[in-house]
Amino acid sequence: PSISFIYSIKTNAKKVKDGDLFIAKDLNDIELAIKNSAFAIIVEENHSIIDNEIAWIKVTSLEITIIKLIRYKLSTLNLEAYFCDTVAYQLLKIFSSNHSKKIKLIPNKLENLFKTIDEIEEKNIIISSNQNILDKIYPQNRNLNEITSTLEIENLIEHSLFETSFSFNGTYFSKLKISSLYLAQFLRVYNFLDKNVDINKLKQFKNKRVEIIILPIEEEKKEIKPKKKFFNAVGKINLEENEVISLREASKL
Numbered sequence: 001p002s003i004s005f006i007y008s009i010k011t012n013a014k015k016v017k018d019g020d021l022f023i024a025k026d027l028n029d030i031e032l033a034i035k036n037s038a039f040a041i042i043v044e045e046n047h048s049i050i051d052n053e054i055a056w057i058k059v060t061s062l063e064i065t066i067i068k069l070i071r072y073k074l075s076t077l078n079l080e081a082y083f084c085d086t087v088a089y090q091l092l093k094i095f096s097s098n099h100s101k102k103i104k105l106i107p108n109k110l111e112n113l114f115k116t117i118d119e120i121e122e123k124n125i126i127i128s129s130n131q132n133i134l135d136k137i138y139p140q141n142r143n144l145n146e147i148t149s150t151l152e153i154e155n156l157i158e159h160s161l162f163e164t165s166f167s168f169n170g171t172y173f174s175k176l177k178i179s180s181l182y183l184a185q186f187l188r189v190y191n192f193l194d195k196n197v198d199i200n201k202l203k204q205f206k207n208k209r210v211e212i213i214i215l216p217i218e219e220e221k222k223e224i225k226p227k228k229k230f231f232n233a234v235g236k237i238n239l240e241e242n243e244v245i246s247l248r249e250a251s252k253l
Helices: 027-035 062-075 086-095 110-115 131-137 180-192 199-205 241-251
Strands: 021-023 040-043 055-058 080-083 103-105 125-128 153-160 163-168 171-176 208-214 227-233
Touching (some): 080 131, 086 125, 086 199, 153 180, 171 199
Parallel strands (some): 103 125
8 A cells, every 4th residue: 555644753663653654673563563553664574464554665774764764854954964073962962952052963873863853843953973874864064173263271270080170262160070181072062052051060971980991101011900090981981092191191100
């Protein structure tokens, strides 16, 4: 049968409602999706037609199909699109909720975007920490770093690994709960959000307990037992060279 419309796209069979299109990543979920009144089923593998009243669509790749569906949906809208690094993305996640700028953050697991894609509207801003994904779903995008002015920080005081004071553009920031390693990302986000952020929300930035093993530079290649330092950091640690150097200095090994 043919269908003239669908209401929404779902990848979770439990969330399917009347008139939805269901993308079946697990064939065992198809019966539940049909029970919940799906209008159409997309599958990658062969599956018996157990309901002749709905549409069945077989594709060669569910991943490519998800990208194409999202790209088509977004192509109908005039959006601003940016990519940024993971630290800036985490800060945007903290500060952008309920902001006057209508910002939608793109999850790295694209199928999760179907949960909120219908909320993306004309002139909204979409931001991703994965440039490759953003290029596929909305090619007309920009680097968030390139739209911000030169960042000149004065009167920098590092109270600890994760507490910093400094001046920026005539404003003094006292004891912010953020490492000096991430001040550039913080200030880019601060500028991007028109300096309208709740600084108190920075306490959410330290959301995981992480163990970092730091070795003095001259001892890296020796058979020694490394010293350990414990501190809070954002998400999964992926240290750049400058971060390692700063952490070595701060740890006073």
